[in-house]
Amino acid sequence: MTRVRAEIVLPPVIALVAVAALAEGAIRAFGVSPLVLPAPSAVASAAFERAPILLPALWTTARSVLVGLALSTIVGVGAAIALASTRWVERAFYPYAIFFQTVPIVAIAPLLVIWFGYGPPAVVAAAFIVSLFPVIANTLAGLQSVDPDLRDLFRLYGASRLATLRKLAFPWALPNILTGVRIAAGLAVIGAIVGEFVGGGGLGLVVLGAMREQRTDLVFAAVLYASALGLALFAAVDLACRVTLRRWQRHDAGER
């Protein structure tokens, strides 16, 4: 077990150390200004020294991301269920759902500040908007892939629409829903940081402040924290996926 872990964990760690060392050496050798590209050691020390600023900022951003992601999951699944209810509803509204995928969040972020004011609500809205579409699209795909024979079976026993949704369609689509949320998690972090650029607060604000102070090392440190947040979220959803999928093997017709 430990050996297997080591095989998985060690290579990327070694690669990271090697690349960092190379970058460190090159930056020092060529005398690159820390304003342009700070050495990895400088970024690391900024990440540690400025932790009193970075950690609360991380927490603020994480909260907005989590609220935004929770909203897009609830709204996205609900919207997909509505879209899947009848062919007519899907035809009428799905094109507008795609709008959420194409909306340029950077352009719309100032508008969110106008609507929601400075602070977390605008940031949450930005995280929500960019993470909504993958939830809708994946949930819809899952709901529409329900085995038609099982639908017949539910009809045969007079199951109501609600019972069919609860006991068949929703659990059937759950792996797709989780896939959608996994994709949405990464996007929500991006949305939140962009939202913070205009709406203020969190790591986005730290990045802006550090830029004005020409503290490029702090910019990098904040980016590092943001990446860690995205990675942690992705890992959490991925774990949920795997635990669920273990039981949710839909390959009933494996002998075909």
Add this chain to the structure above:
Amino acid sequence: MLAGRMQPRSDARPQGTRVRLSDVHRVFHSAAEGRIEAVAGATLAIEAGEFVALLGPSGSGKSTLLRLVAGLDRPDSGSVALDERDPTDAPRPAIGFVFQDAHLLPWRDVLGNVELPLELLGVPQEARRDAARDAIARVGLDDAIRRAPSQLSGGMRMRVSLARALVIQPRLLLLDEPFAALDEITRAQLDEELRRLWADTGITVLFVTHSTVEAAFLAERAVVLTGRPARVALDRRLDLPVERASALRSDARFAHELAVLHDALRPAWGAP
């Protein structure tokens, strides 16, 4: 042992359902193939407690016919009646349906899958647990009651599917090529068990298959359908003993019935 045509045992508990199809037509429209006449003027009368095999080449509308009987589809013209009632009328008649593949809910264990029909019909938990355990015991899966479908073999999954169909104590059991995907031995085993279940309960069984051997082994009566659109080409009472053990497969009468069924199927297959 010289029992000729079999009637279900008189002590059989639930009386089977009578099935009447009269001049049933069903047409589908598909973008790719245009107008598809699946069933054209099928007329069939099945008495309570009969075991009927519905034979025909693939795509001959057998499955469509079965769905019409189950009330999962409506005929364009003609009528389907189960004990003089429309199968789509509520409350729906007690019908067990077994598909080509097991079609179990992968997130439920064996017990949960077998309980499902009772759950949907609103039977209280206690009662449905007991009924599900009984049905599972009938198909010989007592030991696997807590296993997930992914942990079962193809034959076991099919047994679960059969138990799920039986759990509501149906008066009509519809099977759509249920064992076609299984290996020869498992299939023969399940055929024998199905036959025994039928003899024990006296319910009406309508079994769709494309195998003449399976049809002759299982049924009292074989109905051969022509290819698309489905029409009845042969309706024959099989002259075979009640007891159907595997020895029957080498019996001369069995061979004769097979030959008759083959002859009826040949034009349906569109031989040269």
